[in-house]
Amino acid sequence: MTEKNESERSALLSGRPVTENEEHMTGCGATVCCDPHRALHRYIALCFICLLSFGSYFCYDNPAALQLQIKQTMGIDTQQFMILYSIYSWPNVILCFFGGFLIDRVFGIRLGTLIFSGFLIVGQSLFALGALFQSYLLMVIGRFVFGLGGENLAVCQSTYSVFWFKNREINFVFGLQLSLSRIGSTFNMNIMPVIFNAFGKTADPYFKLSMALWFGYLNIDTDENVAVRGLMDIRASRILKRDALETGEVIRFRDILDFPVSLWLIFIICVTYYVAVFPFISLGPAFIADKFNTTTAYANLIISLVFIISAVASPIIGVIVDYTGRNIFWVALGVLLTLGAHMILAFTFAPPLLAMCIMGVAYSVLACALWPMVAFVTPEHQLGTAYGCMQSIQNLGLAVVAIIAGGVVDSSGYLILEVFFCAWLCGKNTSFTTCRQLMHLIPPPPSSPSH
Amino acid sequence: MMEKKEIMKEQNAIRFLPKDSVLFSSAVIFSRLIDFNDTDDTASLSKATAMNVRLFENLSWDNFNLTIDHKKHQGRFVSPSLGNLSLMVQSFEDEGRGSLLPRLRHTSNSSYFEFALKNISTVFKQSRFAVEVILVGGDKQQNGTSFSISRSIADQYTPSVFYVDNINFANSNSSQGGYMSWKPVAYTEEERHLANGRMVHQYGLNTTSVGYVPSYSIAHAFYGNLSQLNLSSMNVSFGNDGDGYYAASNYLVWGGLIGYGEAPLDGLSMLISLSSLPASGFQLFDSRWWIRHMS
Numbered sequence: 001m002t003e004k005n006e007s008e009r010s011a012l013l014s015g016r017p018v019t020e021n022e023e024h025m026t027g028c029g030a031t032v033c034c035d036p037h038r039a040l041h042r043y044i045a046l047c048f049i050c051l052l053s054f055g056s057y058f059c060y061d062n063p064a065a066l067q068l069q070i071k072q073t074m075g076i077d078t079q080q081f082m083i084l085y086s087i088y089s090w091p092n093v094i095l096c097f098f099g100g101f102l103i104d105r106v107f108g109i110r111l112g113t114l115i116f117s118g119f120l121i122v123g124q125s126l127f128a129l130g131a132l133f134q135s136y137l138l139m140v141i142g143r144f145v146f147g148l149g150g151e152n153l154a155v156c157q158s159t160y161s162v163f164w165f166k167n168r169e170i171n172f173v174f175g176l177q178l179s180l181s182r183i184g185s186t187f188n189m190n191i192m193p194v195i196f197n198a199f200g201k202t203a204d205p206y207f208k209l210s211m212a213l214w215f216g217y218l219n220i221d222t223d224e225n226v227a228v229r230g231l232m233d234i235r236a237s238r239i240l241k242r243d244a245l246e247t248g249e250v251i252r253f254r255d256i257l258d259f260p261v262s263l264w265l266i267f268i269i270c271v272t273y274y275v276a277v278f279p280f281i282s283l284g285p286a287f288i289a290d291k292f293n294t295t296t297a298y299a300n301l302i303i304s305l306v307f308i309i310s311a312v313a314s315p316i317i318g319v320i321v322d323y324t325g326r327n328i329f330w331v332a333l334g335v336l337l338t339l340g341a342h343m344i345l346a347f348t349f350a351p352p353l354l355a356m357c358i359m360g361v362a363y364s365v366l367a368c369a370l371w372p373m374v375a376f377v378t379p380e381h382q383l384g385t386a387y388g389c390m391q392s393i394q395n396l397g398l399a400v401v402a403i404i405a406g407g408v409v410d411s412s413g414y415l416i417l418e419v420f421f422c423a424w425l426c427g428k429n430t431s432f433t434t435c436r437q438l439m440h441l442i443p444p445p446p447s448s449p450s451h
Numbered sequence: 452m453m454e455k456k457e458i459m460k461e462q463n464a465i466r467f468l469p470k471d472s473v474l475f476s477s478a479v480i481f482s483r484l485i486d487f488n489d490t491d492d493t494a495s496l497s498k499a500t501a502m503n504v505r506l507f508e509n510l511s512w513d514n515f516n517l518t519i520d521h522k523k524h525q526g527r528f529v530s531p532s533l534g535n536l537s538l539m540v541q542s543f544e545d546e547g548r549g550s551l552l553p554r555l556r557h558t559s560n561s562s563y564f565e566f567a568l569k570n571i572s573t574v575f576k577q578s579r580f581a582v583e584v585i586l587v588g589g590d591k592q593q594n595g596t597s598f599s600i601s602r603s604i605a606d607q608y609t610p611s612v613f614y615v616d617n618i619n620f621a622n623s624n625s626s627q628g629g630y631m632s633w634k635p636v637a638y639t640e641e642e643r644h645l646a647n648g649r650m651v652h653q654y655g656l657n658t659t660s661v662g663y664v665p666s667y668s669i670a671h672a673f674y675g676n677l678s679q680l681n682l683s684s685m686n687v688s689f690g691n692d693g694d695g696y697y698a699a700s701n702y703l704v705w706g707g708l709i710g711y712g713e714a715p716l717d718g719l720s721m722l723i724s725l726s727s728l729p730a731s732g733f734q735l736f737d738s739r740w741w742i743r744h745m746s
Contacts, residue, residue: 290611291604347604410645413610 099152100388119149175318309360334366346418561710581688588681633707639700
């Protein structure tokens with residue numbers, strides 16, 4: 001009876017059952033690609049989300065790609081050059097937290113995305129202008145403004161992804177974003193020097209540098225992207241009645257105290273895992289070259305395998321995690337594999353290629369499974385704050401541990417450094433043990449989207 | 452000058468009594484300083500485009516006795532001829548480890564040497580330095596002198612250095628031979644740390660003849676006729692490609708051990724209080740946990 005009724009009321013065009021309280025769509029608004037209920041429509045939104053990931057990472061790593069050119073053109077030393085990065089990351093230790101809060105409480109996610117993209121655009125412009133006007137200071141300011149936008153935009157991205165894909169392909173989406181950001185970084189590394197050189201040897205170096213950086217600007221190109229996505233989101237919210245929560249709840253700053261314990265445990269896993277990977281990536285090339293007697297170029301290649309593999313594997317692993325659910329299991333597996341990779345590097349002379357491949361896969365598994373988990377344990381109206389918090393804590397951990405790790409190498413060498421990283425992964429109250437605690441808190445598989 | 456000549460001429464001027472109390476002997480002679488032009492910046496002596504070789508015995512040397520420190524059992528040969536070139540030697544009464552990098556482990560059977568080049572005037576624009584050592588092993592019938600590189604995962608005493616270069620002097624009369632061993636790292640500043648570490652390259656052992664041995668070496672005085680013995684030489688050079696050549700630092704120091712028996716190696720002993728690892732590491736292999744969460 002019900003079956004028959006439903007099939008009679010189905011809209012022929014969309015070929016999908018329509019429920020009572022739905023807004024009726026007609027014309028092209030109801031076609032497969034414009035109907036928010038349909039997968040294709042979500043995927044179009046996904047394209048825009050990914051484009052922004054690509055662009056912001058492309059620009060984030062601009063200085064690294066042009067390290068030599070920037071140092072020579074601007075006449076700065078390595079330490080001054082590194083300021084271009086630290087001015088980006090240190091403020092974000094605190095800013096992300098506030099950014100996430102602002103997204104939840106003040107701006108809402110659409111306006112938030114727009115504002116933070118604005119920072120990104122202004123920042124990159126100032127950075128490029130700084131090169132053109134031969135002002136190092138302006139470049140630093142540019143990077144600072146860029147930083148105000150960059151990390152907060154990542155929080156927006158995560159939140160957006162959850163709104164659009166929760167309970168569907170969420171792990172895949174996070175995997176794809178990770179992949180796109182890595183591709184952005186890699187593309188940047190290879191294309192920027194080419195653009196710089198494309199203007200020929202006679203051109204004014206300041207002009208060349210600036211032009212290269214403006215090319216970076218083209219890649220963020222967020223105006224339309226954000227606008228289109230905002231419109232899609234408004235429409236989808238109206239049609240899918242998704243806004244109910246956003247208006248009803250009053251959010252207070254001390255919400256952070258009400259975060260469930262499981263969310264804090266996720267934060268702990270996040271910080272303890274990433275401090276065992278990112279500082280290793282930056283110290284790794286020298287370690288590989290010294291221990292395995294390779295050239296610096298080969299060591300760099302070996303280390304960058306982590307990101308190359310994650311660019312390829314993340315979407316695939318995301319699909320697998322989506323299909324199986326059991327995010328915590330995957331997180332634990334990611335931690336364990338990373339630990340294995342570190343131990344191979346520390347205690348054997350096995351080819352580093354092997355260890356780095358393992359680490360690349362492990363890194364993808366972890367990233368795909370960990371970030372979406374936040375959405376499973378956090379109410380939607382706190383998502384921004386939760387992701388902001390996570391990003392802040394991660395930044396703080398990385399900033400502090402990067403310094404400590406450098407000190408460990410100087411005083412005690414790479415073996416102890418590797419043991420230090422292993423301890424972050426499987427010590428008391430670190431990644432692996434926290435996974436186990438988390439498992440006790442959330443006994444059943446946290447998501448079973450496809451069954 | 453006269454004095455030197457007489458010692459050299461008088462064979463067995465240096466000897467230990469009773470004669471058969473000497474179970475094993477070997478000698479390491481620092482013979483030549485090589486200043487080479489590294490035009491391609493490869494840091495490799497074998498790709499040098501020009502060389503300027505100086506015999507250490509032709510340099511003038513300060514009075515060694517003034518530098519002796521009896522408490523530390525050490526002294527320093529200093530030559531002001533080219534700048535400040537010095538060779539420090541030290542012996543030990545018990546086991547221990549150097550306080551400065553490369554922090555080599557020593558025993559009472561080993562002596563430490565440290566070769567330093569400070570503000571040495573160079574001949575070329577892209578000068579790097581190498582030093583030649585001549586090695587006197589047992590007599591010719593024996594297995595002789597060999598070179599090997601050993602590696603270790605433990606770099607906690609000499610950060611970033613995982614290899615040990617080892618010259619081994621065989622001895623067929625007893626199980627114990629001798630060695631000269633060093634970690635392939637030199638430092639370019641007096642305050643040594645990882646960042647100013649540079650590679651020490653070796654170019655393998657070459658068999659050599661008596662004529663090549665500096666004539667004023669006390670090896671003549673101890674051994675008498677060197678032609679009956681295993682004679683080899685080895686070049687060792689300092690620097691990394693792209694480090695700005697010797698001129699960038701105007702300082703180099705390289706240390707190593709010479710001794711009787713086996714070279715003391717850094718083991719994994721007391722490595723790392725893995726204290727935090729076993730406790731929780733055990734959980735990793737708790738199969739029940741994995742099975743529970745996979746099913």
